[in-house]
Structure formats: C-alpha cells, structure tokens
Amino acid sequence: MSSDTTAVRYAGIDIGSRTIKLVVVDGTGAVLETFQADTGFDPMTTATALIAKVSFDKIMATGYGRNLFELSFDAPTVTEIKAHARGAWTEFPDARTVLDIGGQDSKAIALFDTGKVKKFEMNDRCAAGTGKFLEIMAATLGFDLEDFGAQALAAEKDLLISSMCTVFAESEVTSLIARGEDRKEIARGLHTSVIRRAAGMINRVSSDGPIVFTGGVAKNPCMVQLLAGKLDREIRIPSDPQLAGAYGAALLAAEAGA
C-alpha cells in the first residue's frame, strides 16, 4: 500500500433492496469510480461481481444487505443512516437535514455541525412512503417509473389519495381509474401523499434550513418540487442522489483507514 493518500483507494458499497451501489474514493475523498447494478434475487452474487470490477484497499458496507456482506467479506459496516448523512453532508457541508427515500425505507436525519447524526426517524415496517410504493403505484397506473414524476408534474391538480397503505392505496387507485379520473392527477395525488409523510418525518427531526434529498426517489422531479412547496425549505440534490449512501460509506472507510 502506498503512503501517498491519493493513491489509496477506499470503496463504499450500498446493498439496497433494489440496487447495489459502489463508489471508490481516494484518500482525499475525491470520487474515482462509481458502479450500480440491480440487486436481483441474490444480493451477494451481485455484490461479488461488482467488487470484482474495481480495485480498492479498504471497503465499508451499508444498506440492508450490509450484514450479509460483512459475513461474506469480513468487511466493516455502517448503517444507511450514518452513510447517507456522511455522503450528503460532505457534498453540502452547510446542510443539517437529510431526507433519504430508498426502495424499501425512508428516513429523515438531523445532523450536528460536525456531520454527526443528531436524531433520525425511519418509516416503520411497511412500504408506505417508500420507492417501492411509488413503483407499485406507477405500475398500477401504467406509467414507467422513470416517467412517473414528469407525468405527475404535468397534472393540473391533485386527486386526494387517502390511504398510505400500499394495498389500500392500490385499490383506491384502481377505483379512481374505473371512475374515469385523470391518471396524471391520480399520480400527482400519490406523490403528494408520499411527500406528506416525508414532511412529517422531517418536521419531527428539524424545523429549518436546507434539506439534502438522497436516494433513488430524489431523482423524481415531482417529489422534489412538492417537497419544496410543502415545507418551504430549500431542497438540495446531490450529483447522484442514489449514490449518497455508498459515497458516505467510502468516505467512512477512508476515515477509518486513515
């Protein structure tokens, strides 16, 4: 291993329910490489294939699959909460609030000035208010997930969706379609309901200042716009919001390895 800090390579791997993300940084925290793959049915095989593509000196794992990874590769782990916090704070050092909406969970995190986690809230066991919820609803409405936000944005108004439970919301949506309601408006209503919940979580951890929005759902333009409108706070999106967790883990690997 070289003593030159820029030559040492630190990796962070975020094993999520939908995708696995890998980021490699140097000793200064500069991003060298990034990779992403669908988790599939066998996360460890996907993870093994991903890390075979890159060279690194140290790796840190995060995401729901972190413990499996720890067992297979004897690597240190960090929770998604700390990893996202670190990734978001490094890119936006003045931010004290992070919202992460991933495939299977969502969380709001308040930070100290030092970037340390002060308090967090996480959705409970069901998929309500997560990427999974949006995915299922997009499918029910017949939209592509990538296009779901843009379609919702194009709606003239919100249709109120009262249930947050995925199962109930799905039947609510089905009956709205049957009633001949506009699909875009239904889509917007669904986005609004996810935002209502996210805003509630944020308000429980922090009341002002900019919010860094991470996770795959931050790529959805309708979510970003509705969140900004609902909270009247500035929303910042990392260069690749989905990589924030893996990036944070890589930075933490560098910190631990230094």
Next chain:
Amino acid sequence: MTTDYTSMWQELGLDLAGHDALLNVLGTAYTDIYLSQKNRPEGMGYFDFVMSEVHGLRIKELMDEKAAGRKIIGSYCVFVPEEIVLAANATLVGLCSGADFAMEKVEQLLPRNTCALIKSSFGFKIGRVCPYLESADMIVGENTCDGKKKAYETLGALVDNLYVMDLPQTKTDQTRDLLKAEYMKFKTAVEELTGVTITAESLKAAIDVVNAKRAAIHRLSALRKADPAPISGLDALLANQVFFYDNPARFTESVNKICDELETRIQEKTGAFPAGAPRILVSGCPQAVPNWKLHMIVETAGAVIVGEESCVGERGTRNLTADTGTTVDEMMDAIVDRYFEVDCAIFTPNPQRLDHIQEMVTAYNAQGVIHYGLQFCQPYLMESIPVEKALEEKNIPCLRVETDYGMEDAGQLKTRVEAFIEQLR
C-alpha cells in the same frame, strides 16, 4: 436428559403437543440468545438451570407445595403485593407472558390492536401451555390500562378463579385510601383462599423476604454502573424476569452470589463487554419471559444495556417496604405506601417516571435511552413522546421503538438500533 415431567403436565391439563412446541421454541431461543453470549459471569449458571427447568423442577416444587396444602396465586402486574400472599402462607408467581401463542384463537376474543402482552396471556390460557397459570389457585387481575381492564372481563369466562383488584389512576390522598381498601380486600380474599389469618408476625416475615429479594436486585443493579459492565443487559434482564417466579429465598441467595462474583469482576476490570462500549438505558413496557428481542438486538450490535426502567426491572423493584410497623395495620400502610410509589404509565399525571428515567441515566452512566413501547400500548406510547422531548432537551439521545413479539420487524429494528448506537459512539 432431565426428569420426564409429562405426567405432571398432563395432570395440570396442559396441551402436551402445544406445550412441547412452546418449550422447543423457548429452548432454541435461550440457546441462541443466552448461551451464545461471551464473558458471562459463572453465577449465571444458576439461571441457565432455572430456565432449563422453568416448566419442570419449579412446577414440581409448586405442585409439592400444593400437595402440602399451600396455595399458588398468579398475577399479571407488579401492583399485586407479594407480601400479603406470602404472609398467608401462599406463593405468588408472575404470569406475564412474553411470547405469541395461539394467535388466531386469541384474535377471536380480543381485537387485533391489543398489545402483545395481553394477547400472549390469553394465548397461554387458550392454548393451555402455561403450567404456572394452570397450577394457580387464584389468578389476580388488576384494573390498570384499558386493555387489561376489559381483557379481564373476557378472561373471567375462561377461568374460574379470577380475582380482579381495582387500582387508582391518580395519586391523591383519596386514591391512596382506595388502594388501601383494595389491598385490605385482597388480604381478606387471600386469607379466605388459604384459611390462614395474616398476623403481625407473618406479615413482618413476608416483608423481610420480599425486601431481601428486592435488595439483592438493587445490589445487582448498582454493580451494572461499572465500566466495563460486569454483566450483560440480557443476563440482568433474565434475573429480573426470574424474580417473578422463583422461590424468593433461593432467588435472593443466587443473585447475591452472582453479585459477589461481579464485585470481583469489577475489581479485575473483567466485563461482559469491553470498557467504553456504548451504554444504554431501556425504558418502557415490561419485557416478560421470553421476550428478549430488544436486548438481543442492542447487545449483538455491540452496546450494553445498563438498566431497565420497567416493571420487569427498576420500576417493579424500586423501593423496599418499610419494616418499622408493629401491627398488621401499620404494616399494611407501609405496603400501600410502597406500592403507591410505582410510577406506571396508567397513572395521570405521572411525572415521577420521567424523573426516574433521568436519575437512572445519570446513575448508570447511560449515553442514551431506548424507549420500548409495545405496539398498541397506549399508556407507554403516549408517554414516550414527552419522555423523548425531555431527554433531548438535556442532550440525551432517545430512540423510540414500537414493536411486538414477532420477528418481522427485526431487520428494520436492527438498523434503527445500530444507527442509534453509531449516534452514541
């Protein structure tokens, strides 16, 4: 192999197949959670034995007591005074149940949104798998939370020996009188059941026995203040759980023996966890055997639990009963005074609990508090929010957990607990 207790279980009317299944689950859980721990005090061997014989030898002892004419009284709450029971030459056992059983049948009798504790107590009855319950000559219910209050109405139809005690929900002179009246009534009921009249002498002796048991637990708790913690939270929780059904004198002796060992460990700086491990106080709903879920998740993540602000823990054992009375009435007053201090969330308002949580944080040098709420437990879930707020104002991190006995949320809970521990490091 140990003794075969099948015929005893059969006599008690247990459902043998269901009971076997329960014992299997219990045994596996105990091996996985308890025996896998590292650096345990040797004295925990006593509790390993107790747990391996929890439905065996201990029940045999109770059956022998019954054969000799002694009565067994089962209770679901720390408000049932053991002093009165012992003074009438009877034995008190805790019936609080910490595992799901026969849930489909339970949900025919109770709404789904009933706390796991109440559902479990019904499951054990309907499933006929709890030898303590089946051996009891009297089952004492108490009007505490709405869930329990109403559940006892239904339980009354399932058993023929239910005695329901009323309890106040506020703390004033009048409600203290009410508690006194209820305890006097209970005393009469126990005397009628046993045919034994409680005397100043027997009551004094009973107070001493129960106080000794509490004092032993106080001693154990105080030793948990050390860093490194000489005993895991799981092991200390187990001692607090066994408190409810072991023979009191033997329990006291065994806990004191462990304490001797822990004192040596502290001197030698031997810990169940390394020095500097994050220290957590758990506060909230009671954790009855075999509910070890939260402690297991916390301690496998590398933090150590240093105290339980819970009825299976310090809320239940906090004060001794004053032993200065000379007449039965004076001693009954002392008992009432002692129990009236219990700061259960069914009381309104309940500021003492918050004070105690903060005192415990300081005393045990805890860096954070996990508030343990059983899903659908209104009293504790309601209190968890002001508790969290008050702690945060003092910069004491608090994690509010709402869960049940199932394992479906274990992964999510683990992530939250691990993130909380990261916060404390």
